[in-house]
Amino acid sequence: MSPASRYTGRNRILAALPPEDFDRFSPALQPISLSLRQVIHDVSSPIEHVYFVEQGVCSILTIMADDSAIEVGMIGSEGMVGVSAVFGSATSGQHIIVQIPGTALRMDAARCKAAFDESAAVRMAVLRFATALMNLSAQTAACNRLHSIEQRCARWLLMAHDRIQSDIMPMTHEFLASMLGVRRAGVTVTAGELQRSGLIRYHHGQITIRDRDGLQATACECYRIDHERFMGSSQNQHLLPDRSSRIPTHAA
């Protein structure tokens, strides 16, 4: 917290800032916790703060007139919530909720926008993430149309797993169904198959990842594409949870 300290946390946008830029940032950053299902931004509501996620996962949801919702993007420690505010929009176009609880550094949105306008380094870091987010939602748009529940379910689990430090995540079939935009009963059937195949285990609101390779074989190519973009050509591996088997290159 003392000035001139380098950022040592997990957030990849903040970690990409040179110390001098981070110094101007840090006084405005306030650590807060992200609680399960907490609403970060509501559609059409003013964006008061932006959030640099350090742990946990947020979901970007589009909500339809009939209250059906579906996930169109996922944000973990690689990114931030509130890009559109930094881009100058007063309100959020999407609904953002906490998917998996964690922590974040919160900042006044106007102040973050000012930092973005003033610092080339901040711009670069934020724009890099914004590009990744656009690619992610484009991939998701295609995936939603072209791939099966099972493929998308496996993809979702892998994406969430990439963004947390544990193999266990709090998640009910009901909730996962609304992320995938399918029936709860459909998820129960699919999750049952994944469990019978030994890829996951679950029990009353808790899912455990047991076989990443198996899940990758089950998931559609969208996972691999997003993952490569997420890792990029950069040396960000050290910021990710340490696990033995990550994306093997024998992908089809």
Added chain:
Amino acid sequence: MSPASRYTGRNRILAALPPEDFDRFSPALQPISLSLRQVIHDVSSPIEHVYFVEQGVCSILTIMADDSAIEVGMIGSEGMVGVSAVFGSATSGQHIIVQIPGTALRMDAARCKAAFDESAAVRMAVLRFATALMNLSAQTAACNRLHSIEQRCARWLLMAHDRIQSDIMPMTHEFLASMLGVRRAGVTVTAGELQRSGLIRYHHGQITIRDRDGLQATACECYRIDHERFMGSSQNQHLLPDRSSRIPTHAA
């Protein structure tokens, strides 16, 4: 073309620039035509130029490993092709093609990025569009999952119609099918119904919009949401084609 001239074309990003900013821009802009099905950017290829669309429509496509493609965004005179290059990415994450032929002003990508970095006005205009594009692809991701072919087909026709100056557009069932990510035969059936209801007419590669209100009633809410964002709270109406009936406010 003489220096210090104000931009009088249709592109809304360029039109939003103050004269002094546009002046620095204009020498680098080269008018070109966009021909039907022309590929503007290929996935993973370097982005050499960005394009400020003046007439016609470009589509942002995600292409899967099995060569199936689907549209995840649409760009007309309200925007530009190559946002990610301006954001610092060397390559395009999506495939961009010309959907409806027209014209654009082309600019060297690196030069556009420099202008973006140097001018706050350029940044504001580009970021406003980028936000709209993110919202569009989020809406499309949800729409692809939750709405029927007929709804999405009507939505697509309206979106394209908003971006051209004519009621007639070159478009085959085959091509529209690949935009929507469905079978050609499925589009033929749906288009047949729309034609029988008098909403459109078509004939060998040419679709004519005959009843916008009827199409809006058929389309899902996604059209209205995108359209409101596209028009925004701004006074951009004068840049759009002049037609009698635009979005009535009695929408459900």
Added chain:
DNA sequence: GATAACATGTACATTACCGTACACGAATAG
């Protein structure tokens, strides 16, 4: 320890698509 609320399992008829195939008229090329 009883009760309520929640998470999951399962079934069944229905629907909106799919993949594929084939036919026919319209535009185009020789």
Added chain:
DNA sequence: CTATTCGTGTACGGTAATGTACATGTTATC
């Protein structure tokens, strides 16, 4: 003017979902 390609119409069996419903076990509440 003929041959070929292209755009459209249509059919048909197959399938992956859907909406709905009800049952059972599990956790939380009091």
